[in-house]
Amino acid sequence: MSSCSWRVRTCLNWKGIDYEYCPVNVLEGSQNKEEYSEINPYKFVPTLKIDGVILNQSVAILEYLEETRPEKSLLPKDPYKRALVRSLVQAIAGDIQPLQNLRPLQYIESTGGNKTEWAVYCITHGFEGVEKQLAKASGKYCVGNEVTLADLCLLPQVYNANWFGIDMAKYPLIQRIANDLSELDAFKKAHPQNQIDCPDKEKNKNLRAFI
């Protein structure tokens, strides 16, 4: 259900990299156990073991995969276009998702706050900027007509927005691009409902990625 894990799964699929899936049950706190924090000091998912090294932080992993497996590239060649892609990546992976991640939601709830209202506020505020940037940058996908790292980050965030009941009619570009991305094999295969740790009762439901 993790947005960050979903991004990396999509990238691995996109580049045709076969991998072994090792579930980490974040709802039960598996990420907080000592042995996991030895490989991921942030106690987050995903962690990727590849090429004899251990990588954490999804965006760092995406950039590593892009640099070491440049075929089926997910970044344009032009530096300005790359900056557009990365600004959308940061807008989503930096300015939206971490704010509606499990950890801050649990904290807000523990102090008597309304975690759903907080999440709706963060996503809505973030999507306003993303929609505005897409109005200038997008073609078939987020930046121009090729799938990029921005698209990998967009789709999981839209699923979260749907789960929180956000009115997506205000974000037609985001919704249209997400719909088109969800038809692509690499994205479909990476969907939470197609993972081995997705409970049976969650398959074929409106599942969210919420961390």
Next chain:
Amino acid sequence: MSNEKPILHSFYRSSCSWRVRTCLNWKGIDYEYCPVDLPEGAQKKEEYSEINPYKLVPTLKIDGNVLSQSIAILEYLEETRPEKPLLPKDPYKRALVRSLVQAIAGDIQPLQSIKALQYIESTGGNKNEFAIYCITRGFEGVEKQLAKTSNKYCVDDEVTLADVCLLPQVYKANRFGIDMTKFPLIQRIANDLSELDAFKKAHPQNQIDCPAEEKK
């Protein structure tokens, strides 16, 4: 590339602006500083949101382009001005740098940004406690990663984008009164970085929009 002097829209106390100022200084790029008064809401005005759809700082106009999001700007500067690099050559080391960048610029700073804290306060929450919680939890992970990757600086012995992100976050931690004795590596590296010219020149207190009463 355009010969026009780059223009940086910045707020003196903004961590994200500070990162870009440091990078510009590090690479010897002269620029014009254009203050954006965040507490007054200048970033929400229509003319600003035309150049930065996120209504955030910084925005950098350079090479005839308008760039937003500090990390995207840092990577752009690194790719277009590779002299005095801020990323190692080895892909794994680059990934280590970027994971620290994301840990700070993604997982800590946005949660204690002005926007986030204003919302927490508006709903009756304690914004200081929230900021302290977010920074502390984030620093726990950063300190643990630095134990494996750092030497003189965040990753080995050369200044990287991770260092560019670290110092402003330590400044914020100090403003919130966080006990930094729990994070000795972070503090030691921050102390060393604050002695470097590029970082000094980028410090909030050395910016033209820093109020006189906040300068030392």
